[in-house]
Amino acid sequence: MQSLFNDHYLSQIDDDLTTITDFDLLKLQLIRQRKKLFSFVELLIKTELSYENIVQRIDYENLFDKQNQLTREHNLLTNExxxxxxTCLYLINKTHDLxxxxxxxYNEWQRNKSLLTPRPDWDKVSNVIDGGKERWKILSYGKSSEQLVDALIQEIMHGNQSESKNEIEYFDALGDDISILSFLRMPTSNRIFNRRMRQHMTEILIQEIWTDKIKESRDKLFENLTYTHQLHSPEPSYSPFLSIQQTISTSPDNNNNSKLHNKTLADHVADYFEERFRSHAMAIEMGYNLHDACQRYRNSERINLFWGILTGQIEEMVYHHQMRSISQxxxxxxxxxxLYSFQQESISSKAREAIVSEPNSPLPVKVNYRLSLFSMKQYQESAVMHNKLVMTExxxxxxxxxxxxxxxxxxxxxxxxxxxxxxQYPKESIAFSLLFMQDDEGRFGKFLSTLIRQINQEKLSYVEQLKPILLGYSLISVSQFSRAIHMIDANISQNELNRYIQWVFSIKDFHSSQQVKPLDLEDLLRRLENCACFKH
Structure with missing residues (x-):
């Protein structure tokens, strides 16, 4: 824009005012008015800029009132x-006084209590009844001492059996379909008498079944070993550490061996009842009563394990692995x-290798069988064992x-x-043979129970190591499962790996070229948790 003070019309006016015309005066006046206009515009702009951040009076008053209100509230909250x-300090002091x-x-009560008749510690009952503390809390809630005594007597007499007055007198047969467990197969038109088997009898019966099954496996194993020895050795000597697999592969009775290997615990129970009672009806009756007792006494760990194996939910090797670990x-x-008796200072690992390096030898089988037959009464009558099997702590x-x-x-x-x-005695020596005893109902003591619990914990830890390896696969094949096992257990043998595969994928006689349906991770881990898996 051209400057107001350098207007070209103004520059053309002559200094001689006589020559100025009206037109020139008009232009001059117009220029002056233009200067005033622009000065006013400039003043207006400056004024707007100066008053741009000014708050209106009404807004100022509102903010001032709000500030006063907040100040009053702050003072009120400070006082509160x-x-x-x-008040808090007062309550703290009162709490200390209370x-x-x-x-x-309490001290006065304890002092008076010691002067009065001692009261029983009812919490100790939870250590001996089935179900532990949780079940005892339910049984003892809101009961007097006399009622607690009655409840304890009831438990001693009947275990954790249901006290329902409407107990059935007869069981309805489940049918003779192949899907029914072999020892329960009976046409649906039949009814089976309910013997109301007690827990004590159930434990004894289960122990007898395991003993008979181990005895059958032992006899068949020794028969095969004897045949293998006669086939390969011209001398009459006998080596107890022959391989089981070599024995079975060279035995002429491979079909029987295969049947024995594939024989389930349910099939063995059926055969055991048939052979023991010599009556099919009686065998079925005992089978149904065993089924009923296992359901009622499922709080017992040993009974629950037996029933899980019996129904195929748990691998039978879980039980045998526990027994083998104990025998080893x-x-x-x-x-x-x-070794200690001969006062050898260095503890050689050969003693352990003599047992552990031959896990498939007949020695653990023999020890399993002897252990299953060994009772506290037999030990107490054996003075020789009592004197010899003792160590210092x-x-x-x-x-x-x-x-x-x-x-x-x-x-x-x-x-x-x-x-x-x-x-439970103050001596510094340990008669360790006492630790491996079973009571009349086949239950272990604290030592073996702790050992079995640690075995189960190690198995769960073994399974947990597989999760991050297999996580992310929608379906897991046999090859992926095998690679994962080798990653966490490099020393596992092929036979053991095949046993894992057969159990987890529910197949029989697995071979590498066999097509197997893959599993999702959840099903695979659940199956593996019920398998006898451990670090090799």
Whole structure:
């Protein structure tokens, strides 16, 4: 824009005013007015810029009132806070006074209690009844001492059996379909008498079934070993450490071996009842009563394991692995006792290798069988065993450390303390054979129960290691499962891996070229948790 002070019309006006015309005066006046206009515009712009951030009076008054209100509320809250602080200090002091008064009355109660008739500690009952603390809480809730005694007597007489007055007198037969367990197959038109089997009898019957099954496997194994020895050795000597697989492969009775290997526990129970009672009707009756007892006494860990194996939900090797682990430990302790008797300072690993390096040898089978027949009464009558199978606490603890090289110090200490609890005497020696006893109902003591619990924990830890490896696969094939097992257990044999595969994927006689339907991760892990899997 052209400057107001350099207007070309103004520059053309002559200094001689006589020559100025009206037109020139008009232009001059117009220029002056234009200057004023622009000065006013400039003033207006400056004024707008100056008053741009100014708050209106009404807004200012509203903000001022709100500030005063917030100030009053702040002062009120401050006063309330101070009052609450004083109240809190008062309550703290009163609480301390109440605690002191409570301690005073408690000490007085304890002193008076010691002078009166002692009361029983009812919480100890939870250690001996089925179901433990949870079930005892239910049974003892809101009951007097006399009612608690009645409840305890009822438990001693009947275990955790249902007290329903409407117990059925007869069971309805489930049918003779092939899907029914073999010892329960009976046409639906039949009815079976309910014997109301008690827990004591159930435990004894289960123990007899396991003993008979182990005996059958042992006899068949020794028969095959004898034949293999006669086939391969011209001398009459006998080696107890021949391979089972070699024996079976060279035996002429491979069909019978295959049947024995594939024979389920349910089939064995059916054959056992038939052979024992010599009556099909009686065998079926005992089968239905065993089924009913296993359902009623499922709080018992041993009965629940037996029923899981019987119904095919748990692999039978879970039980045999537990028994083999117990027998290996017992044999190792006997070996170490022999070494300590000869005062050998260095503890050789040969004693352990003599047992563990041949897991398929007949020796663990023999020990399993003897262990299943060994009772407390037999031990007490055996003075020779009582005198010989004794260690000092240091020797026993050292033996546990040497045998269980993979266990943590806490696990070893837990086993050691449970052994001392089982023996319950102040001597510094440990008669370790007592730790491997079973009572009349086939139940283990604290030591073996702790060992079995640790075995189960190690199995769950084994399964947990597979989760991050297999996570992300929608379906898991046999090859993927095999690779995952080799990643966490590089020393596993092919036979053991095949056993895992056969159980997890529910197949028989697995071979590498066989087409197997893949499983999702959840089903695979659930099946593996019910398998006898462990680190090799």
């Amino acid at each position: 806070y101070q009052h609450l602080g004083q 605690i002191d008064e409570r301690n005073k009355y 430990l017992l044999q190792y302790l006997i070996k170490m006792k022999t 240091e020797q026993f603890f050292e033996s546990l450390n040497n045998f269980y090289t993979d266990k943590t110090s806490l696990q070893i200490d837990e086993l050691f303390q449970s052994a001392k609890q089982d023996l």
